[in-house]
Amino acid sequence: MGKCCQMVMGPAGTGKSTYCKIMQEHCQNAKRTVHVVNLDPAAEAFEYEVAFDIRDLISLEDAMEELELGPNGGLVYCMEYLLDNMDWLKDELDKFDDDEYIIFDCPGQVLTFLYPDGAFPFGVELYSHVPVMRNVLDQLKSWNYNVCAVFLLDATFITDPAKFMSGALLSLSAMVQLELPHLNVLTKCDLADRSEVERFLDTENAALISMHYPQEDEDEGENVMDDEGLGRGAGGEESADVGTGATTAQREELQPRGRLQVLGAQGGVEGARRGPLPRLARLTEAISGVLDDYTMVNFLPLDIRDEEDIALVLHHADYIVQYGEDLEPKQPKDDIEMDA
């Protein structure tokens, strides 16, 4: 049987370590061996049985202290250090038998700033903007590992489809950059209403977006964005920030820059509550339409209290990495009894 592994990734706090723990327990109960490896140099504690730990090679704390780096630079440095020391990883992996199944608990994104309501972490995109994770994965593949990316997103995101969609785009960018077979999992389903989760997953993104942010009558003063992403009325005058009464400079400080604006914030915290500007809402809807049309990002729900959910996620991952393909088919129990 070939070597198989899952790379468990996703934004910070989406439940990567918890996923590894419940998969390990599930497999132990099924008398199946999996090894969980910690590849997060920022990890503090985890509840699974760790096979080996990147922090024995380098930890984020040491990198930040010794090189006077911030958390983003420190994390990228640690992963590059791993890449320079792949013989360490190879030596550790070689201690396992050839047919062992490994689950890698990968780093989350570093928090550099927060979405206006404080819930969505964005930062250095280790999986899409720097090549280091891709290079680590290429090495694993060259050592004959069948690799599956398991990308986790928090079910509580479904309360805001635009936020959920930005998470789906993160998953998509990881898919594009890593070029790995990919499984998307919606974690923490125990915290959400199950029927709501099912309804959400069955509804197309574009429909969700338009339900959540109904379009206003755009003839009545369409907003447009200038180069700096500040809202202006149709006549070109700068729109007042009704929610906060903030000055332009204050609003600029409140507003996250770049792609976040595409997904909808106008005028800081209050603006984010009001929803996106009409033009941005149309863009968000168009992007979600593309995701729908090409069935690019689908999620499997995971409630960690539900063994069927856990088994189904594992089954999909096994299928992707072709785990057990060359196992001898088991004799059905009835046949064994009849033989005896």
Ligand SMILES: Nc1nc2c(ncn2[C@@H]2O[C@H](COP(=O)(O)OP(=O)(O)OP(=O)(O)O)[C@@H](O)[C@H]2O)c(=O)[nH]1
């Ligand atoms: N209710 C519930 N809480 C969860 C679940 N998964 C994770 N959590 C909680 O969410 C928090 C973060 O979980 P972790 O498993 O540490 O998440 P992570 O993605 O490994 O976090 P980082 O390594 O910091 O990126 C912890 O307080 C967990 O107890 C879940 O399925 N249900």
